[in-house]
Amino acid sequence: MPRSLFKQVDVFSDQPFKGNPVAVILDGDDLSVDQMAAIARWTNLSETTFVLKPNDPRADYRVRIFSTVLELPFAGHPTLGTCHAWLEAGGKPRGGEIIQECGVGLVRVRRDANRLAFVAPPLQRSGPVATDQAEAVRRALRIEAHEMLGAQWIDNGAGWLALRLSSPDVVLRIKPDFAQLGSTPVGVFAAWPARASHDDVEFEVRAFIAGDAMPEDPVTGSLVAGIAQWLRGDHLAPDTYLVNQGRLLGRAGKIHVNVHDEDIWVGGNTLTLVDGVLDASVAAP
Incomplete structure (x- = not known):
């Protein structure tokens, strides 16, 4: 079995080791699903991706995305990290944008100054969360009833x-009971008050995935994309704002959200920190 190019890319930070890493295996066409899953468990990162030849003639490449426990049809930081690795390895897009094929279909990606950004894919599930489930999540997160301003499904494949919370202080105070949280990925967010030092609107976000290798995700593009669709639908945010995530994990995640021609673009910096070769033959179960 041939060896594959391997890159580990830090996403959503311009500082090394301060974003969210994703392992990217290029030339993944010869790997079986079992081998992909084994490699993802071994990297022990929130996601590992595999680049393959596209099935759709409109796509520049196809990607399969694995957490340590399952395959995902879409994820945000793996989308940007994979695109970064593909371009760095010599990938040439057919047009002005890069077109990624994945489990939710085609995802547009663009280069924007020193950042990459993807268009938020359509929500597969949206709308209010049932009261009993929202209450169960609130209790598992150990927050007070008056601190929860709303609960919505924002499922774009992940x-x-x-939960929309009353303040960033509440977001940062949470210490989840993961045993009670269940298997549903849960995100929380709140807006920072306007600051005189600058004009940027900012939100604080955290993401919890009970049972995964990393039960709190450092910086989460799919979650922020879904939140952006909620905020836009309810007119709760401007067209351009910044999201902070990961500070309690020692990260400095910065996700840039921008609405242009009705598309919601979610972007950030990407840095290759590991560049090498994977001997995939050892991954056979």
């Missing part, structure tokens, strides 16, 4: 249930 399964997210999101």
Whole structure:
């Protein structure tokens, strides 16, 4: 079995080791699903991706995305990290944008100054969360009833249930009971008050995935994309804003959200920190 190019890319930070890493295996066409899953368990990162030849003639490449426990039809930081690795390895897009094929279909990606950004894919599930489930999540997160301003499904392939909270202080105070949280990925967010030092609107976000190798995700593009669709639908945010995530994990995640021609673009910096070769023959079960 041939060896594959391997890159580990830090996503959503311009500082090394301060974003969310994703392992990217290029030339993944010869790997079986079992081998992909084994490699993802071994990297022990929130996601590992495999680049393959596209099935759709409109796509530049196809990607399969694995967490340590399952395959995902879409994820945000793996989308940007994979695109970064593909371009760095010599990939040439057919047009002005890069077109990624994945489990949710085609995802547009663009280069924007020193950042990459993807268009938020359509939500597969949206709308209010049932009261009993929202209450169960609230109790598992150990927050007070008056601190929860809303609960919505914002599932774009990653399964997210999101809570809008009363303040960033509440977001940063949470210490989840993961045993009670269940298997549904949960995100929480709140807006920072306007600051006189600058004009940027900012939100604080955290993401919890009970049972995964990393039960709190450092910086989460799919969650932020879903939150952006909620905020836009309810007119709760401007067309351009910044999301902070990961500070309690020692990260400095920065996700840039921008609405242009009705598309919601979610972007950030990408840095290759590991560049080498994977001997995939050892991954056979």
